[in-house]
Amino acid sequence: MKTAFRPDANTRVLLVRAFKSGEALLLSGTATGSTPVAASDMCLVKLLVGPGHAGPADAPSTTQGIGIEVWLPSPSKWNRRIHLLGGAAMAGGPQTSLASFADAPTASPWRVAGEEGAVAATTDTGHPAGNSSFLMNPDGTINTVGWNEFAERGIHEMTVKAKALAAAYFGSAARYTYWHGGSTGGRQGLKQAQKYPEDFDGIIATSPAINWSRFTIGVLYPQLVVQRDLGGVPLTSGQSTAVSMAALDACDLVGGRHLGYLLDPSQCRYDPAKDKALLCTSDGGSNATADCLTTVQATAVNKMWYGPTADGSVPDPAIDNGLGTTLSPNQLWWGLPRGASLSLVAGQAPFFIASDMTALFLQDPSRAGPTFTNATGNGASRWKDLSYAQLPDVMASGRALQPQFSDIDTDNPDLSRFRARGGKLITVVGSSDQLIPHAGVVDYYRRVAAQMGGLDAVQAFYKLYLIPGMGHFPTNGTGNAQANPPLYPEALNYQALTDWVEKGVAPPDQVVLNTPATAPAASGLMCAYPRMPAYGSGSITDAASYSCR
Numbered sequence: 078m079k080t081a082f083r084p085d086a087n088t089r090v091l092l093v094r095a096f097k098s099g100e101a102l103l104l105s106g107t108a109t110g111s112t113p114v115a116a117s118d119m120c121l122v123k124l125l126v127g128p129g130h131a132g133p134a135d136a137p138s139t140t141q142g143i144g145i146e147v148w149l150p151s152p153s154k155w156n157r158r159i160h161l162l163g164g165a166a167m168a169g170g171p172q173t174s175l176a177s178f179a180d181a182p183t184a185s186p187w188r189v190a191g192e193e194g195a196v197a198a199t200t201d202t203g204h205p206a207g208n209s210s211f212l213m214n215p216d217g218t219i220n221t222v223g224w225n226e227f228a229e230r231g232i233h234e235m236t237v238k239a240k241a242l243a244a245a246y247f248g249s250a251a252r253y254t255y256w257h258g259g260s261t262g263g264r265q266g267l268k269q270a271q272k273y274p275e276d277f278d279g280i281i282a283t284s285p286a287i288n289w290s291r292f293t294i295g296v297l298y299p300q301l302v303v304q305r306d307l308g309g310v311p312l313t314s315g316q317s318t319a320v321s322m323a324a325l326d327a328c329d330l331v332g333g334r335h336l337g338y339l340l341d342p343s344q345c346r347y348d349p350a351k352d353k354a355l356l357c358t359s360d361g362g363s364n365a366t367a368d369c370l371t372t373v374q375a376t377a378v379n380k381m382w383y384g385p386t387a388d389g390s391v392p393d394p395a396i397d398n399g400l401g402t403t404l405s406p407n408q409l410w411w412g413l414p415r416g417a418s419l420s421l422v423a424g425q426a427p428f429f430i431a432s433d434m435t436a437l438f439l440q441d442p443s444r445a446g447p448t449f450t451n452a453t454g455n456g457a458s459r460w461k462d463l464s465y466a467q468l469p470d471v472m473a474s475g476r477a478l479q480p481q482f483s484d485i486d487t488d489n490p491d492l493s494r495f496r497a498r499g500g501k502l503i504t505v506v507g508s509s510d511q512l513i514p515h516a517g518v519v520d521y522y523r524r525v526a527a528q529m530g531g532l533d534a535v536q537a538f539y540k541l542y543l544i545p546g547m548g549h550f551p552t553n554g555t556g557n558a559q560a561n562p563p564l565y566p567e568a569l570n571y572q573a574l575t576d577w578v579e580k581g582v583a584p585p586d587q588v589v590l591n592t593p594a595t596a597p598a599a600s601g602l603m604c605a606y607p608r609m610p611a612y613g614s615g616s617i618t619d620a621a622s623y624s625c626r
Contacts, residue, residue: 081245084124087142088238092123092175102187105176116191118151122242125173126234129203130222137210137450138220143231144172144201146179147242148190157252158575159239160195161232161277162186163262166430168227169206172199182550183257183283183567196251198239202231208448209433215452217440219481228483229272232256232265236276253578257571259283259550260513263504268487270502274495279578280502281570284510284549287487288410288517290438290475294468295410295514297431297460298385299423301468304461305389306377315368317419320378321556323347323355324415331617337560338546338553341609342414342508343400348393349375381423384412384514389465400516402523409468411516418511418548418556427460428512435460438475490524492539501577502539503584505565505603507547509554515543522606532607540584541606563590563601563620587625592618 096115101108127142162181170179186197203226204211212223244250256266256277263285303311328345329336356362357369380391383399386407436445442454449456506515522541526532546562548554573584586605599618602610604625615622
């Protein structure tokens with residue numbers, strides 16, 4: 078191994094550790110009852126790929142390089158695959174730590190190596206876990222090295238090194254290399270297809286955080302609505318649930334019965350500002366509970382559902398509910414679908430990436446939240462001072478800085494090189510995603526089709542699936558805690574990808590999915606875009622009652 082693996086001048090081997098089958102997976106400390114054990118013999122290799130980014134030792138932007146963990150199954154168990162796993166949020170982690178190792182949100186790399194028999198790897202994309210402070214240099218300038226490692230180089234280096242280690246350890250190259258990631262991991266996968274098409278034979282890009290400079294400001298928008306329209310006082314948890322439930326009740330009828338989630342939120346035009354049963358009695362409604370909404374609050378929710386505009390306006394949902402296939406003239410980005418939980422974007426504090434990006438787009442750390450630190454000043458939540466009229470400039474700044482951000486938007490529709498090398502790509506997104514509006518992902522897919530010869534041509538190598546009621550990652554994304562939408566298991570997604578790549582069996586346009594609840598048993602459909610589940614007859618919780626149309 079030492080002679081077969083020849084790291085380049087920028088690469089250091091930090092640790093090599095073998096684990097026997099049944100051995101506790103620990104690098105330090107004492108095992109407990111919850112400590113995972115190795116399913117089979119495997120080997121962990123930790124790498125550091127420089128040159129890193131120089132600077133003061135205590136600066137978040139100062140690094141030695143990209144940390145990578147590669148998990149190698151025993152030679153007798155190797156299935157000749159490399160199965161690499163994506164990160165979440167800002168994708169940092171303890172990959173360079175000699176006392177611990179990282180897990181991935183999609184699947185544990187040690188589980189992939191020990192149980193599946195594939196080489197697995199993860200990366201910290203050049204920084205430890207935490208917020209986005211590492212993307213700004215101590216003098217307030219843009220850390221272009223950090224952006225590059227986070228946006229693309231970290232994944233590419235991990236892929237190159239995993240392939241080299243596999244060839245050295247097993248004495249032959251892998252037959253197939255796969256990417257598997259969601260959210261940031263989904264964005265990472267699409268970046269590879271766009272920029273490094275030779276790296277992967279197949280890619281799973283779930284709920285991808287693409288359109289970065291626009292969706293992040295879109296995620297901040299509900300908080301700005303709270304500041305500008307509601308005096309800085311967000312809806313209570315009860316109010317958020319009440320308005321989401323009201324939208325579901327108005328739009329979830331299937332066969333005359335309430336499904337609990339929406340088959341197609343683009344068809345829902347519910348307007349809480351006209352719902353007497355939701356509005357407070359003081360505003361002409363009939364709701365006397367603590368969860369009632371004022372007309373101003375109801376209009377604010379309409380704004381959150383519609384998405385950011387340059388003047389804070391929102392049209393009548395009967396005319397435009399914000400979920401058109403293209404953005405309306407005054408719409409800067411899409412909002413959340415009606416019925417999706419509002420807790421992640423309209424709660425007590427903004428999603429940290431949204432406020433951090435505002436600071437980075439404007440190159441003003443004070444705009445970020447208090448966890449953002451920099452020598453020129455720390456985050457002071459001055460995103461609260463933004464007016465609606467400033468939002469187009471914030472987004473425009475993010476777009477203009479894309480060359481220095483290593484094109485973090487990851488929205489290039491030209492996948493011709495990936496298609497030409499025979500690559501296959503699957504994206505699954507929930508139509509009740511409560512963090513990344515699914516309409517932006519659909520828009521990207523439509524632009525790929527427009528760029529590459531139409532929908533039929535694209536579906537020959539890239540399929541998009543929308544799952545009704547599903548949120549960010551495979552969860553119930555609605556404001557209805559009792560909703561039981563069908564969710565896809567990651568293993569099913571990965572099986573579909575490997576069958577497509579290795580056997581030429583394309584994923585079907587109609588897939589039956591079970592719901593997580595065991596009683597009563599229920600199921601639903603996952604349809605390849607542009608099809609959506611349509612009810613025919615029978616039980617509304619039985620996939621056999623639906624077809625993809």
